[in-house]
Amino acid sequence: MTDVDPVRHASRTARGAAELDLGEVAIGLLRSRLPKVAESTVRAVIVEVPGYANALAGSMGGNIQGAVQLALGGFLNLASSPRNGGDPGTPLAPALEGAYMLGRGEARSGRSMDALLAAYRVGARVSWRELSSIAVEAGLSAETLAKFAELVFAYIDELSAASVAGHTDELATTGRVRQRYLQRLGRSLLLGEPADQLASQAGRADWEPPRTLTAVMLPNAQVRAVLALLDPRTLRPEDEVPELEEEVGAEVAVLLVPDADGPARLALLRSLRGRQAWVGPSQPWTMVRTSYLRVLRARRLGLVSESDAPVDTDRQLAALVVAADPAALEDLRRRVLAPFEALRPATAERLVQTLREWLLHLGRRDDVAAAMHVHPQTVRYRMGQIRELFGERLEDPQVVVELTIALATYSPAKAESTDKPPS
Incomplete structure (x- = not known):
């Protein structure tokens, strides 16, 4: 780990731990309930952070479970370390290292820090709710409970900082190169290049091809907030987007969203509510140009939808056909x-x-x-x-x-x- 020295960074949190005496009874009770706290925290992250909505279905699920258990276990080691007479930085080191690597992994997957920081906020809230309930059950005083709360949130801040450092380090090395590959892949998809060339570019960018891609067009100003809600494999072609030069180019962006077909399409449309967006049909990933051309035509025709919903071109087929010529x-x-x-x-x-x-x-x-x-x-x-x-x-x-x-x-x-x- 380059930018994070676990012992040095742990000292701020460790000072709080040194002033906190939870007692053996409370520590024992907290340890016995740790799996339940971890389970509640993971469930809340999956439900409340859209970027992790399908995380448990893949390898990311194991990463989240492991990271939460490592973090909570490290916290209890930290909270009990003053009585063991050990180095106050030692209990925090594995958790900080894990948080750092989690940040690097997010960067490698092409995901911004927005989703991970949101997960930390949700995790802090839910874990404190569970831990404080157990602490009250163990009979801790109000003064001790207040110090306990300070330690929990200081610890989460330490983990967040370590993840940000990991994310930054990854982008500073391979992340930027990979981002360029991803942008080129996105542009090639919009141009409709041959499938074998697209597969080669996907491999070069270390991008796992999905079954389908769906083109979404929306104002540039709304892209960052939307990306935090979508699959991390979502592509954003940025350079010389084909057929879009004559549009208000500086104000409009295109996203290519993986596997947003079937029930997942409803989730995509919900995430775009309140935004000026056009959503194309889901297509096999090498044929997403069809989806892109359809949203482009829908925007040019000025198609709008009811209330604050995005324009779903699947529900505007008649208008698109009639206006074809x-x-x-x-x-x-x-x-x-x-x-x-x-x-x-x-x-x-x-x-x-x-x-x-x-x-x-x-x-x-x-x-x-x-x-x-x-x-x-x-x-x-x-x-x-x-x-x-x-x-x-x-x-x-x-x-x-x-x-x-x-x-x-x-x-x-x-x-x-x-x-x-x-x-």
Whole structure:
């Protein structure tokens, strides 16, 4: 370990331990409950820190379990060391070394420190809740309990500092080189390079390919907060992102999120709530360019979603298909809506909107009226006018298909409902 001297750094926490006398009864009780405290802490980290949501399913689960047990065991050794007459730095050394290596591992996995520091905060809170409950059960006084609390949080600060040092050291050596490889891999994926070349680049970057990748586009200012919630293998191509140069390049970023298909897609969408984001379809990882082009088109078309949810392109397929050739759509719309051209603009707009709702609601007059906030008789009156304009063409299936396509994305300005049904 380069930047962290365990004995020197332990001295600040060890001074607190030297002033603390928990007693053999409390120490014994705490040791007996240590596995339960570790289990509660790990469970809380998994639940409350999204970056570790699926951690227990892989190798990271064992790392988390081991790190928590090592940290808690080191803490109890520290708390009992004054009575053993040993070096106060010795009990802390293994835990600090473990925290340092955990930080280096996070950097090697491409993960920032945000998730790990969040895990430390959650771990401090949960472990103190459990430890303080046991200490009260052991009959510790209020004064001793207060010193105990100071020692717990000073210890967590020591571990956090060691992890930050490990993360920094790793980035200063191999981390930066690997980051460049990852960025190049991300750009190659967006360009749609051949699968064998992509596999070679993934190996060079020490990046484990997932089953699928999902493209997400969002403002640059929101990337850091979102990355802390996602799989650490998430890629962020940064240099000359293809097809994006003409966009507001400095303000928009692309993320490629691993294995966000099936139930995991719902978790991804939830993590993006409240953010201006567009989410493409999940694709086999070497074919993520398809997902990227779709979010790019959705953004260019100005597609939006309801409330504060991100734009889920899987739910906007009809709009994307209809808008695939804007010029052809405009020609179709102009041709099929020609019967309205002789009317006053306000009247034509009301009738076009009525026809659109009529097609969408399969002619159910009450549903059309509810959607337009008018009386059913008004709908009946307007449809009578429309039938006079179109005649028998409204009975032609091909005309109905063309009208439906032409009006699928039609959204005229709302007009005053001044036309009255006949009495």
